[in-house]
Amino acid sequence: MADTDFDYDLFVIGGGSGGVRAARVAAGEYGAKVALAEDDRYGGTCVIRGCVPKKLMVFASTYSDVVEEARSYGWDHRQGPFDWQDFRGRLTQELDRLEGVYRKLLANSGVETFDLRARLKDAHTVELADGTTKTAKHILVATGGHPVRPDLPNAELGIVSDDIFHLDQLPKSILIIGGGYIACEFACILRGLGVEVTQYYRGAQILRGFDDEARGLVAESMRDSGIDLHTGTNIVEMALAEDRKDGPQPTASAASMGAGVKQAAGRSGPVWVKSTNGGEKVFDMVLFATGRDPSSKDMGLEEIGVTLGRRGEIKVDEYSQTGVPSVYAIGDVTDRVNLTPVAIREGMAFVETVFGGNPTPVDHDLIPSAIFTQPEMGTVGLSEEEARDREPVEIYCTSFKPMQSAFAGKSDRVLMKLVVSRETRVVLGCHIVAPNAGELIQMAGIAVKAKLTKEQFDATCAVHPTMSEELVTMRKPVRTA
Ligand code: NDP
Numbered sequence: 001m002a003d004t005d006f007d008y009d010l011f012v013i014g015g016g017s018g019g020v021r022a023a024r025v026a027a028g029e030y031g032a033k034v035a036l037a038e039d040d041r042y043g044g045t046c047v048i049r050g051c052v053p054k055k056l057m058v059f060a061s062t063y064s065d066v067v068e069e070a071r072s073y074g075w076d077h078r079q080g081p082f083d084w085q086d087f088r089g090r091l092t093q094e095l096d097r098l099e100g101v102y103r104k105l106l107a108n109s110g111v112e113t114f115d116l117r118a119r120l121k122d123a124h125t126v127e128l129a130d131g132t133t134k135t136a137k138h139i140l141v142a143t144g145g146h147p148v149r150p151d152l153p154n155a156e157l158g159i160v161s162d163d164i165f166h167l168d169q170l171p172k173s174i175l176i177i178g179g180g181y182i183a184c185e186f187a188c189i190l191r192g193l194g195v196e197v198t199q200y201y202r203g204a205q206i207l208r209g210f211d212d213e214a215r216g217l218v219a220e221s222m223r224d225s226g227i228d229l230h231t232g233t234n235i236v237e238m239a240l241a242e243d244r245k246d247g248p249q250p251t252a253s254a255a256s257m258g259a260g261v262k263q264a265a266g267r268s269g270p271v272w273v274k275s276t277n278g279g280e281k282v283f284d285m286v287l288f289a290t291g292r293d294p295s296s297k298d299m300g301l302e303e304i305g306v307t308l309g310r311r312g313e314i315k316v317d318e319y320s321q322t323g324v325p326s327v328y329a330i331g332d333v334t335d336r337v338n339l340t341p342v343a344i345r346e347g348m349a350f351v352e353t354v355f356g357g358n359p360t361p362v363d364h365d366l367i368p369s370a371i372f373t374q375p376e377m378g379t380v381g382l383s384e385e386e387a388r389d390r391e392p393v394e395i396y397c398t399s400f401k402p403m404q405s406a407f408a409g410k411s412d413r414v415l416m417k418l419v420v421s422r423e424t425r426v427v428l429g430c431h432i433v434a435p436n437a438g439e440l441i442q443m444a445g446i447a448v449k450a451k452l453t454k455e456q457f458d459a460t461c462a463v464h465p466t467m468s469e470e471l472v473t474m475r476k477p478v479r480t481a
Contacts, residue, residue: 005135005137006124006135006136006137007033007035007134007135007136008032008033008034008035008112008134008135008136008137009026009032009033009034009136009137009138009355010022010023010026010027010032010033010034010035010136010137010138010139010140010354010355011034011035011036011037011118011126011134011136011138011139011140012034012035012036012037012111012139012140012142013036013037013118013119013120013126013139013140013141013142013143013299014036014037014038014044014141014142014143014144014331014333015036015037015038015040015041015042015043015044015102015106015113016043016044016045016046016047016142016143016144016331016343017043017044017046017047017331017340017343017344017347018044018142018144018330018331018340018343018344018346018347019036019038019044019140019142019143019330019331019347020036020042020043020044020102020105020106021343021344021347021348022140022142022330022347022348022350022351023036023106023109023111023140024105024106024108024109024111025109025347025348025351026351026354026355027109027110027111028108028109028110029351030351030355030356032355034109034110034111034112035111035112035113035114035134035136036106036111036112036113036114037113037114037115037116037117037118037126037128038113038114038115039115039116039117039118039129041095041099042099042102042103042106042113043095043098043099043102044144045144045145045332046340047095047098047099047102048095048099049161049162049165050161050340051340052094052095052098053091053095053165054161054185054186054189054372055372056091056094057091057164057165057189057193058185058188058189058372058374060082060087060189060192060193061188061189061190061191061192061193061374062192062374064079064082064192064193064194065192065374067079068408069404069405069408069410072407072408072409073407073408082170082193082194084167084169084170084193085168085169088165088166088167091165095165114128116128116129116130117129119298119299119300120139120141120299120300120301120303120304120306120327121133121300121304122304123139123304123305123324123325123326123327124136124137124139124326126139127300136326137326138326138327138328138354139326139327139328140327140328140329140330140347140350141296141299141301141314141327141328141329141330141333142329142330142331142333142343142347143294143295143296143299143331143333144294144295144331144332144333144343145292145293145294145295145332145333145335145338146162146292146293146295147160147161147162147182147288147289147290147291147292148160148288148290148291148292148293149288149290150177150235150288150290152235152236152237152238153237153238154237154238154239154240155238155288157238157239157240157271157286158177158238158271158285158286158287158288159285159286159287159288160287160288160289161182161186161287161289164186164287170190170193170194170195171195171283171284171285172195172196172284173195173196173197173198173283173284173285174190174195174196174197174198174283174284174285174286174287175198175199175200175235175271175273175281175283175285175286175287176190176197176198176199176200176286176287176289177199177200177201177234177235177286177287177288177289177290178199178201178288178289178290178291179199179201179202179203179205179206179207179208179231180206180207180208180289180291181207181371182289183199183201183206183287183289183290184199184206184207184218184222184371184373185371185372185373186287186289187199187222187227187229187373188222188225188227188372188373188374191222191225191226191227191374192225192374196226196228197226197227197228198227198228198229198230198281198283199222199227199228199229199230200230200233200234200235200275201229201230201231201232201233201234202232202233202234202276203231203232204231204232205219205231206218206219206222206229206231207219207371207377209383210371210377210379210383210431211379211383211384211385211417211419211429211431212383212384212385213384213397213415213417213431214377214379214383214415214417214431214432214433215377217399217413217415217433218371218373218375218377218433219231220413221373221374221375221412221413221433222373222374224411224412225374230275230277232276233275233276233277234275234276235273235274235275235276235286236274236275236276237273237274238271238272238273238274238286239271239272240269240270240271240272241269241270241271241272241282242269242270243272244272270282270283270284271283271284271285271286273286292332292338293311293312294311294312294313294314294332294333294334294335295312295332295333296308296312296313296314296333297312301314301327304324304327305323305324306322306323306324306327306329307322307323309335311335313333313334313335314329314333314334315334316328316329316330316334318361318362319349319350319353319359319360319361319362320334320346320349320350320353320362328350328354330343330346330347330350331343331346331347334346336362336364337364337367339367339369341367342362342364342367345362345363346362349361349362366380366381366445366448366449367380368380368441368442368444368445368448368449369441370437370438370441372438374435375412375414375433375434375435375437376433376434376435376436376437376438377431377432377433377437378430378431378432378433378434378437378438378439378440378441378442378444379429379430379431379432379441380429380430380441380444380445380448380449381419381427381428381429381430381448382419382428382429383419383429383431384417384419384429384481386429387419387421387428387429387481388481391421391422391423392421392422392423392480392481393419393420393421393422393428393480393481394419394420394422394454394477394479394480395417395418395419395420395477395478395479395480395481396417396418396420396454396474396476396477396478397415397416397417397418397474397478398415398416398417398470398474399413399414399415399416400413400414400470401413401414402414402434402435402467403465403467404435414432414433414434414435414467415431415432415433415434416431416432416434416467416468416470416471416474417429417430417431417432418430418454418457418471418474419431420453420454420477422480424453425453425454425455426451426452426453426454427447427448427451427452427453427454427457428448429448430444430445430447430448430471432444432468432471434467434468435467440467440468444468444471457471457472458472458473458475460472
């Protein structure tokens, strides 16, 4: 039963992975009276405009290679055209189904939902967009994040990742700005779907912060697949090509696509860009994958005393509690580790702390993750560069042509790497670049999280013939540092 002074025990703002999990566990398992407000679609970034549709697009994009490879294995398959509209229809249906599942999960747990925007009025009151107010003993903010464009004139001519799933047509050519997760994943996806992809990254190497050798191989593989990747390059000016009669004119492909591609500004057509190296080019479309900011604007947070960081992230302690004791925040809006499973764990820890009476800090250490490039990159723990700054390490690393694609005459390479403490022998980091590295790193993540030693890895018998058997058969370090 709700505390009689309040309408609810818990009011959750935001129906993404973290908010929905917290709401339904608090209501379903602890019998709390819970409400949740969401002004967009249920499921949030992950389900509606992130991980799920992205992964389905990754699957779609890999079939072109599979058909090619199958021919080397004796199959008489021929490559047909990719039908974006057919795929997009199925994708939309699947997302509708998943949103329905999320709504049902909430309803079945007894959570009352409001399809409205909500903001905080005071430490225990939420105001909904229809003007009604609701009071709650605890308020949980789980509003996630949103993509940002750089501060550049005409930046609204470029799309962001949210827009990709709604395109009427795929462009023939695209320029992707950025070198992070989203830029690299969509470069590979769109290349696999037959788009001419150019990528500009302002730094020296894509995927900043990840292991150098691993990201080096990803970059090389992306270039080999036909992505025109330029590092040390950024965009400095952009305009609709038709407004630049003196600049380079659209190529045949850009001109033919322009009319079908709706740009965010409402005007459509190929986009002229000038880069830091002085080059001028025209692309059917520009995608800004230049990072995401926490969605905390106009929520009344600072007015009631909640502290926000420079980018709008809500400042919380290890229990996800803000400086206002009744207000908690989880997920991307706190900008700690911006991954769906982390938001879910933060939601679970919040419920355990507040409704289970068992203060549970969130463990953000040794979180495995995968970047769904082609090949994928799976990673957990310290990169070689991070580790050697902390202590003496041994590096075990092998890179080779995997059996499946080597047989098909392809030059693809994979990489398996372990970073090992010289003193304790504990495996401090594991980095895999390979097909299905996301699946592999989930398993390796258990061993690294359990702080197993190199000798314990080696005591595990190899599974043969696999790529990942190398993780337990690398006898000698390639270097010490
Ligand atoms: P990231 O922060 O990973 O990357 C942003 C990229 O944009 C960086 O390369 C950055 O460069 C560059 N950039 C930033 N500002 C500018 C600018 N003004 N001009 C040019 N380049 C710029 O953000 P993403 O949007 O790719 O992803 C956001 C988060 O979402 C990730 O950090 C991750 O947590 C999560 N995510 C996870 C996925 C997964 O688990 N597979 C998939 C997708 C997203 P620089 O490196 O120099 O700062």
